[in-house]
Amino acid sequence: MNTSIKGNWILILALTLFSAPLVIMYGFQLIDSVSRPAPGGIIPQEWELTNWRFLWEPIDSARPSIWRVTFNTFVFASTTALLVCAFSITAAYALSRLNFPARRFFLAGLIMLHAFPTITLIIAIFIVLQFLGLYDSLMGVILVKAALELPFGIWIMKGFYDSVPWEIEMAGVQDGASRFRVWWELILPQVKPGLSALLIFSFLAGWSEFILPLVLAPGADAQVLATYMNAVIADDTRPDYGLFKAIGMFYALPVIAIYLLFQKRLMNIYGGGTKG
Amino acid sequence: MQIKLQNFTKRFGDTTVIEDMSLSIASGEMIALLGPSGCGKSTTLFAISGIHRIDGGSLHFGDRDVTTLPPQDRPVGVVFQNYALYPHMSVAENIGFPLRVQKLNTAEIKRRVGEMAELVQIGNLLKRRPQQLSGGQQQRVALARALVRKPDVLLLDEPLANLDAKLRLEMRSEIRRLQRETGITAILVTHDQIEAMSMCDRIALMRDGQIEQISTPSEMYERPASHYVAGFLGNPPISFLKAEANGKLMLGAENSLPMPQGVDASGPITLGIRPEHFGPQHQGPTVTGRVSFIEPQGREDLIDVTLPDNQRLRAIVPAGHDFALGQDVNWQVDLSRTHLFNAEGNRL
Numbered sequence: 001m002n003t004s005i006k007g008n009w010i011l012i013l014a015l016t017l018f019s020a021p022l023v024i025m026y027g028f029q030l031i032d033s034v035s036r037p038a039p040g041g042i043i044p045q046e047w048e049l050t051n052w053r054f055l056w057e058p059i060d061s062a063r064p065s066i067w068r069v070t071f072n073t074f075v076f077a078s079t080t081a082l083l084v085c086a087f088s089i090t091a092a093y094a095l096s097r098l099n100f101p102a103r104r105f106f107l108a109g110l111i112m113l114h115a116f117p118t119i120t121l122i123i124a125i126f127i128v129l130q131f132l133g134l135y136d137s138l139m140g141v142i143l144v145k146a147a148l149e150l151p152f153g154i155w156i157m158k159g160f161y162d163s164v165p166w167e168i169e170m171a172g173v174q175d176g177a178s179r180f181r182v183w184w185e186l187i188l189p190q191v192k193p194g195l196s197a198l199l200i201f202s203f204l205a206g207w208s209e210f211i212l213p214l215v216l217a218p219g220a221d222a223q224v225l226a227t228y229m230n231a232v233i234a235d236d237t238r239p240d241y242g243l244f245k246a247i248g249m250f251y252a253l254p255v256i257a258i259y260l261l262f263q264k265r266l267m268n269i270y271g272g273g274t275k276g
Numbered sequence: 277m278q279i280k281l282q283n284f285t286k287r288f289g290d291t292t293v294i295e296d297m298s299l300s301i302a303s304g305e306m307i308a309l310l311g312p313s314g315c316g317k318s319t320t321l322f323a324i325s326g327i328h329r330i331d332g333g334s335l336h337f338g339d340r341d342v343t344t345l346p347p348q349d350r351p352v353g354v355v356f357q358n359y360a361l362y363p364h365m366s367v368a369e370n371i372g373f374p375l376r377v378q379k380l381n382t383a384e385i386k387r388r389v390g391e392m393a394e395l396v397q398i399g400n401l402l403k404r405r406p407q408q409l410s411g412g413q414q415q416r417v418a419l420a421r422a423l424v425r426k427p428d429v430l431l432l433d434e435p436l437a438n439l440d441a442k443l444r445l446e447m448r449s450e451i452r453r454l455q456r457e458t459g460i461t462a463i464l465v466t467h468d469q470i471e472a473m474s475m476c477d478r479i480a481l482m483r484d485g486q487i488e489q490i491s492t493p494s495e496m497y498e499r500p501a502s503h504y505v506a507g508f509l510g511n512p513p514i515s516f517l518k519a520e521a522n523g524k525l526m527l528g529a530e531n532s533l534p535m536p537q538g539v540d541a542s543g544p545i546t547l548g549i550r551p552e553h554f555g556p557q558h559q560g561p562t563v564t565g566r567v568s569f570i571e572p573q574g575r576e577d578l579i580d581v582t583l584p585d586n587q588r589l590r591a592i593v594p595a596g597h598d599f600a601l602g603q604d605v606n607w608q609v610d611l612s613r614t615h616l617f618n619a620e621g622n623r624l
Contacts, residue, residue, distance in 0.1 A: 170347075173348060
């Protein structure tokens with residue numbers, strides 16, 4: 001251990017230098033949310049929890065409660081994740097295993113959609129939602145976000161399906177099971193690592209989404225944490241940076257927790273395939 | 277269960293892999309589909325299993341026409357080259373899966389899984405996962421899973437290819453034992469002639485989507501129907517010599533052999549002599565040449581003899597001889613065991 005630290009001190013120094021700004025930023029995000037610095041300074045003067053007051057009292061009368069917004073964000077992120085997973089596991093299976101007309105076209109289209117700058121579609125999406133009566137509703141944003149995440153999800157899941165040996169499928173069919181049962185009972189368990197990674201991944205993507213809710217659901221009823229924060233800081237009468245940082249901290253906590261809990265599974269998404 | 281494949285044709289896109297092939301297998305027989313890769317043997321196997329659709333012809337199990345039956349409904353058990361065990365299931369769940377699909381009750385499944393596990397001698401491994409098993413054990417699980425449904429036909433696709441040499445020997449006799457004990461009709465696909473010869477009642481040697489010869493292993497070895505069959509079977513392989521038949525068999529200017537009995541031929545022909553039928557220890561007419569290669573094998577040596585016209589003959593000579601490289605020799609050919617083929621490669 002000692003020798004390896006000695007031998008790699010240049011590497012460690014370089015990594016420390018490069019990651020220092022990030023660490024300092026996160027550190028002060030936390031410190032500033034529970035303290036008050038001297039005017040113009042950075043050294044905390046006094047420890048206090050007033051910045052976290054948004055948790056137990058409305059910060060002003062016009063805004064919905066933080067818990068309502070958090071609930072919205074959770075519904076938005078988890079419904080998006082479930083939709084993405086449900087469609088990815090079926091569509092990817094079809095693309096990986098079934099021979100249907102225009103399969104190549106769909107594959108090529110998938111890669112293109114994956115690389116597509118979705119923000120350019122925002123006006124078209126706005127009109128479509130307006131037409132469907134889903135504008136300014138959480139449901140509308142969920143559908144849009146899920147649709148935009150799908151190409152990535154399908155592509156990832158297809159990679160996992162591709163690495164499952166054909167013989168398992170043939171054996172299942174020969175054992176008398178229907179194609180659907182073979183998929184559900186024999187193939188799906190082999191791609192579970194990919195599925196759980198995708199579930200977490202798309203949940204996080206939904207959790208941190210900002211532009212779509214901002215443009216497609218600006219009303220108070222469908223507000224999510226990202227747009228809520230935006231509204232707090234955009235309030236030009238009395239910008240409260242301490243409050244903003246505390247909300248930011250609150251917003252980031254689930255993400256940090258998920259990363260800590262599921263690190264290994266998230267890594268799977270780049271590894272692909274089952275072992276053994 | 278008798279299997280009858282008639283005028284079977286299989287196409288993949290525009291390429292016809294197998295055209296008009298017919299094959300009939302007796303009940304309780306074990307037959308090998310032998311051939312190099314790409315000859316259509318696996319395609320035939322998967323057509324019988326139902327995984328590949330049959331593009332032409334018909335397939336009967338006994339009196340029953342199964343040509344258009346989906347794989348789920350065919351009474352067929354398959355063992356795949358990589359065993360295709362379900363990695364997330366225990367050994368017992370693997371073997372029991374086909375029964376679970378049939379919606380048998382738990383007690384019945386447990387009983388039959390236990391029975392089958394005893395038969396393939398893995399009764400103590402039922403709780404393990406496939407990745408905790410050795411290759412030979414995985415193979416046994418795959419066999420048990422294929423047999424547990426009590427199918428009419430057992431199909432084996434290169435079942436020994438992934439095993440090491442020692443296990444291969446063991447599983448060779450093990451598979452044959454299971455086949456005999458259950459009396460099931462079995463088809464073995466292999467590219468290994470030793471496997472085919474040692475395990476099966478009959479061999480169908482395939483070439484380019486056609487059956488070149490179908491007969492018992494010894495018949496195929498002793499009386500190969502064609503140049504191709506003679507060349508495929510035998511290790512070390514048979515030596516072929518170009519010869520001119522004009523009452524005698526002329527091998528260049530210096531050597532000649534009398535015509536074997538009962539053969540009538542003239543003009544250019546091919547003479548096939550197996551290494552075990554040529555050498556100083558045999559009786560018969562002789563051929564002159566020079567020792568050009570010696571490969572010691574322990575019990576015996578392989579010796580190549582180059583004839584004056586530069587053709588080569590290989591001999592198996594018992595160890596303990598004192599032949600040396602470059603030595604001129606005059607060795608006997610066991611003429612009655614030689615094979616003659618005409619210009620088209622057919623046996624004369």
